Structures are given as C-alpha cells and as structure tokens.
Amino acid sequence: MDKKSALKVLIEESILLHDGIKEPLINKIPSMTDEEVDKLGTFLAMEQKELLENEEEIEKNLKALLE
C-alpha cells in the first residue's frame, strides 16, 4: 500500500480526528508533500497501532460500560 492511500485509510479510521475535518484532510492528500504525508501518517499510524494492539481491552471496557 502506498503512503498516500495508507494515509487516507488512517484518516478514515481515526477516532481522534473529528468527522468534520476528515473529508477536507482527505481532499488535501494529493497536494501534500512527502514530508507532510510522513508526519501526519506516522502520528495516525501510532494511534492505529494502539487501537489494534488494545482492541480486546477496548472491547472489554465497552461491554462493561454497556452492561
């Protein structure tokens, strides 16, 4: 997966970013420099890493919250 496509996925899947800014950010990707893509991509990749690694824990906590 190339970095610009990966960044699009990471923006869509982010829970830190507000929905209102996701679309403008995605539209901005084609005009972003490699450095900008790398910066934002790394930040969102760290978020995704946390979410993927703690998915079970998050799910468990959500269930506890809903019960």
Place this chain on the structure above:
Amino acid sequence: MESESPEVTEEQLAGKESEALVQPDALDVGRLAILASLLQSAHKDPVAREAIYAGLRTAINVTIGIGDLGPVIGALAGTLGMPGVGTTIGGALGTAGEGASFIADGWKGLVRSVQYLTLGKVRLPDLTPDVGLIEAAGTEVFDAATGSMLPSHLLFEARHQFQADKPRIQQAWSEARGRAATKKAERTAAKDAFLVGRGK
C-alpha cells in the same frame, strides 16, 4: 531557610479534594468517546442502523411483554400461597404492562393515520412496524376475554415483530463481522506503511 511558598489552609485542601472527586475519570471519558465514535459510524450504515433499531424495539417489546405477564405472575403467586406478592408485584407489573401495551396500540393508530394522511411521507417511529393495526388492536380481544391473563403483546405483536427483526439483526451482525475483518487487515497495512522499518 524559610519556605516562601504560600501556606495552604485545611479548607483549601478540602476544597481541592472535593474538586478532585468531581473530576471525570479520564479513562471513562476516553471509553465514552470510543463508544460514541463506534455508534456514530454504525449509525451511518443503513444495515447497522436498522439492526440497532431492531435491537432496541426487541428490548422494549420484551419489557412490555414481561409487564403483560403481570396478572399471570400474580395468579401464580396467589396459587402458591403468596397472595401479598401476587397483588403487589403482579398487580403493578400487570398495570404497567397493560398500560404500555395499550399506549403502544394507540400510538400505532396515530403512526398509521399520519402515514396515511401524508401519503407515506411522514413515518413516525413504531415499536412494531411489521405488525398491522388490525392485528395489534384485534389481539386485545384476547386480553378482554381472558381478564388480561393472556400476555397478548408478548404472544402476538412482540413475537411477530421479533420474527421480522431477527433476520435483520443476523444480517447486520454477519456483515459487521466480515467488514471488521477486512477493515482490520486494511488498517494494519496502512499502519505498517508508516511504522514498519522504524522499529515501532
């Protein structure tokens, strides 16, 4: 050497403690944010949205149905030598269940009338959208005939509605599982595009 820091009185300390007590737990706020985000994304998907409504309808209908069982519980408790339990719990449950069932039928009448008058343009929420008005109101005859001993809402409307909602819930569940697996692979690939090779 004397300390120059201002003295903190006991009252101020007590104030700080109570302030700390009312601070929301950061972890809980985080969990709520995740839950809100998940529900928000589920709400955008028409299949998931329909399943959420179907699940809520089922929960409310079952609750009304349990109330509908009140007179039976009361009679059973009376037969078992617990008349007090029968009249209090059974009576309260029965009244609430009957009332809710009656209100649900009346509401259905309003929903269908509004739908008819606006040529289907306005659709108010309905607890049993797959149950016809005639079935909903007609089954009340069984209540009258049996002295409310027959839990008509549970046996007819709730059961009929659940039969219609069950495939919706199952479809959304199986689609959500399939989508989650695909999404997880996509998220992992996207994350790896930036982190693999960086030792993170």
